[in-house]
Amino acid sequence: xxxxxxxxxxxxxxxxxxxxxxxxxxxxxxxxxxxxxxxxxxxxxxxxxxxxxxxxxxxxxxxxxxxxxxxxxxxxxxxxxxxxx
Amino acid sequence: xxxxxxxxxxxxxxxxxxxxxxxxxxxxxxxxxxxxxxxxxxxxxxxxxxxxxxxxxxxxxxxxxxxxxxxxxxxxxxxxxxxxxxxxxxxxxxxxxxxxxxxxxxxxxxxxxxxxxxxxxxxxxxxxxxxxxxxxxxxxxxxxxxxxxxxxxxxxxxxxxxxxxxxxxxxxxxxxxxxxxxxxxxxxxxxxxxxxxxxxxxxxxxxxxxxxxxxxxxxxxxxxxxxxxxxxxxxxxxxxxxxxxxxxxxxxxxxxxxxxxxxxxxxxxxxxxxxxxxxxxxxxxxxxxxxxxxxxxxxxxxxxxxxxxxxxxxxxxxxxxxxxxxxxxxxxxxxxxxxxxxxxxxxxxxxxxxxxxxxxxxxxxxxxxxxxxxxxxxxxxxxxxxxxxxxxxxxxxxxxxxxxxxxxxxxxxxxxxxxxxxxxxxxxxxxxxxxxxxxxxxxxxxxxxxxxxxxxxxxxxxxxxxxx
Numbered sequence: 001x002x003x004x005x006x007x008x009x010x011x012x013x014x015x016x017x018x019x020x021x022x023x024x025x026x027x028x029x030x031x032x033x034x035x036x037x038x039x040x041x042x043x044x045x046x047x048x049x050x051x052x053x054x055x056x057x058x059x060x061x062x063x064x065x066x067x068x069x070x071x072x073x074x075x076x077x078x079x080x081x082x083x084x085x
Numbered sequence: 086x087x088x089x090x091x092x093x094x095x096x097x098x099x100x101x102x103x104x105x106x107x108x109x110x111x112x113x114x115x116x117x118x119x120x121x122x123x124x125x126x127x128x129x130x131x132x133x134x135x136x137x138x139x140x141x142x143x144x145x146x147x148x149x150x151x152x153x154x155x156x157x158x159x160x161x162x163x164x165x166x167x168x169x170x171x172x173x174x175x176x177x178x179x180x181x182x183x184x185x186x187x188x189x190x191x192x193x194x195x196x197x198x199x200x201x202x203x204x205x206x207x208x209x210x211x212x213x214x215x216x217x218x219x220x221x222x223x224x225x226x227x228x229x230x231x232x233x234x235x236x237x238x239x240x241x242x243x244x245x246x247x248x249x250x251x252x253x254x255x256x257x258x259x260x261x262x263x264x265x266x267x268x269x270x271x272x273x274x275x276x277x278x279x280x281x282x283x284x285x286x287x288x289x290x291x292x293x294x295x296x297x298x299x300x301x302x303x304x305x306x307x308x309x310x311x312x313x314x315x316x317x318x319x320x321x322x323x324x325x326x327x328x329x330x331x332x333x334x335x336x337x338x339x340x341x342x343x344x345x346x347x348x349x350x351x352x353x354x355x356x357x358x359x360x361x362x363x364x365x366x367x368x369x370x371x372x373x374x375x376x377x378x379x380x381x382x383x384x385x386x387x388x389x390x391x392x393x394x395x396x397x398x399x400x401x402x403x404x405x406x407x408x409x410x411x412x413x414x415x416x417x418x419x420x421x422x423x424x425x426x427x428x429x430x431x432x433x434x435x436x437x438x439x440x441x442x443x444x445x446x447x448x449x450x451x452x453x454x455x456x457x458x459x460x461x462x463x464x465x466x467x468x469x470x471x472x473x474x475x476x477x478x479x480x481x482x483x484x485x486x487x488x489x490x491x492x493x494x495x496x497x498x499x500x501x502x503x504x505x506x507x508x509x510x511x512x513x514x515x516x517x518x519x520x521x522x523x524x525x526x527x528x529x530x531x532x533x534x535x536x537x538x539x540x541x542x543x544x545x546x547x548x549x550x551x552x553x
């Protein structure tokens with residue numbers, strides 16, 4: 001069982017590597033990532049590619065909006081991580 | 086004999102310049118099998134370096150444009166850093182002091198803060214200040230990197246805001262000579278790219294110059310597991326039924342691949358296609374001579390603390406191929422000592438003039454001696470230009486080196502020594518051959534930051550997004 005907290009950490013690790021000049025420690029989970037960090041559409045594509053590369057998790061294009069905030073990321077990705085485990 | 090190499094790669098990248106290396110990093114980061122093939126024995130392409138004795142010299146790069154600070158977000162340089170996963174601090178950027186656009190009647194000053202230029206225009210062209218501010222707002226809102234923008238000539242657009250032709254000439258001068266493949270005008274999208282990168286974001290110098298940038302890219306590429314082969318000239322692009330199947334290098338070895346990203350230039354790429362194509366892209370007209378002068382004293386001790394002077398000695402600015410070997414009436418003069426942090430022990434000055442490739446090539450074929458004599462003329466004129474810029478001549482010259490359009494052709498492979506490539510660009514990077522894409526100068530994002538963003542965007546758009 002992968003906990004929500006563990007999923008959050010995995011996503012945060014990816015975001016920290018992409019937005020490497022931003023401070024990611026004070027992210028508000030319910031606020032859109034775009035509003036808090038310097039992320040554009042190319043960077044969201046990178047989050048998708050990193051999820052695939054690091055965790056073999058596929059995010060189809062129609063689900064990209066589910067990655068908008070940390071909270072929605074965890075809600076959307078936790079079942080995917082657990083389906084693997 | 087043909088030595089067949091059956092190891093197939095996902096993508097061959099032609100050229101280890103800024104765009105090729107940046108594309109290579111993106112592709113190898115996401116586990117594509119990539120090989121970069123570089124004709125030369127060092128990387129950098131149009132922005133490279135060399136050594137003479139203990140001295141190190143940059144070629145191409147006068148200054149990095151698109152300068153950002155730790156507080157900036159969302160700018161082109163920010164995008165680049167995130168995509169390549171390189172922190173800003175690694176570049177150790179030092180901003181410019183200030184730069185000048187020096188014309189016979191007027192001089193304009195600008196820094197990395199646009200307010201300085203606004204104030205100077207207000208002082209020298211008071212009737213035009215509202216027009217200039219209007220232009221500024223229009224530029225800030227314009228989406229210059231939209232790949233579907235139509236081609237519109239920039240002077241037509243700018244004349245809607247500014248009436249005084251001499252102010253228009255002055256604004257265009259730095260933007261043309263730092264990136265335009267077109268003579269005397271440019272596409273408006275490219276104008277906006279250049280305007281933002283030079284007037285709104287500004288100049289800086291990485292500690293160690295162009296080497297620092299190239300070394301950071303090389304290190305990242307190698308960490309991502311990419312392969313780079315020097316002295317590997319692609320002599321043929323092999324296609325089958327309009328689809329890429331591989332390349333031939335050094336006239337023998339064949340590497341199979343699904344995709345090719347070519348940064349060698351559009352006419353140059355067409356030149357190695359195995360099937361004859363109609364409508365060959367045109368070879369660009371703009372090439373340069375440059376005098377590099379090392380002195381015992383530093384420019385600021387000789388009366389100049391400007392970082393770059395865009396010098397023009399005519400009422401009109403002629404950004405075009407001259408009918409003479411080089412144009413002595415206009416130049417870009419760069420003083421690498423004059424960034425906020427001075428990295429040098431000696432004085433260094435670079436004087437760059439627009440030049441005519443065909444005439445230099447003729448000279449070179451005629452006689453080595455004559456070619457050398459003409460290089461001396463370029464050097465002597467550069468001393469005159471420095472004097473006209475206000476440099477007092479109490480210094481001793483310790484070393485000098487002069488390069489010409491033929492030097493540029495020899496080291497970059499660009500036809501006609503065309504520094505900014507062809508006037509025909511492939512903005513979306515596609516060609517008539519499926520799997521063959523263009524990045525770098527002839528895709529059309531300009532400057533060093535532009536060329537790296539070009540490699541990144543073409544790799545993302547055509548190769549990575551297709552495999553998601």
